[in-house]
Amino acid sequence: VFDFGHDCRMQHALHLLRDERLRISQVATAIGYRHQGTFASAFKAHFGICPKDVKHPPAPTEALRELMRGQGR
DSSP states (O other): OHHHHHHHHHHHHHHHHHHSOOOHHHHHHHTTOSOHHHHHHHHHHHHSSOHHHHHSOOSOOHHHHHHHTTOOO
16 A cells, blocks of 8 residues: 555656646655655655656656656556
8 A cells, every 4th residue: 555655646746747837845745745855765766767857857868758758657
């Protein structure tokens, strides 16, 4: 149950980072994290990229391309 809830929260964070004009700290708060650093670590562990790379992508990587296509976990 925990894993399902965590996956839903991370998917929602991905959606907010891609589609909304929210800062990363606001996204972290919106999905229940008190600290942006903790959120960023959890996001990177889940998707393999940092939240900032979703907001402001560097040169495309395969992981980022898949995420942007909606194929992330």
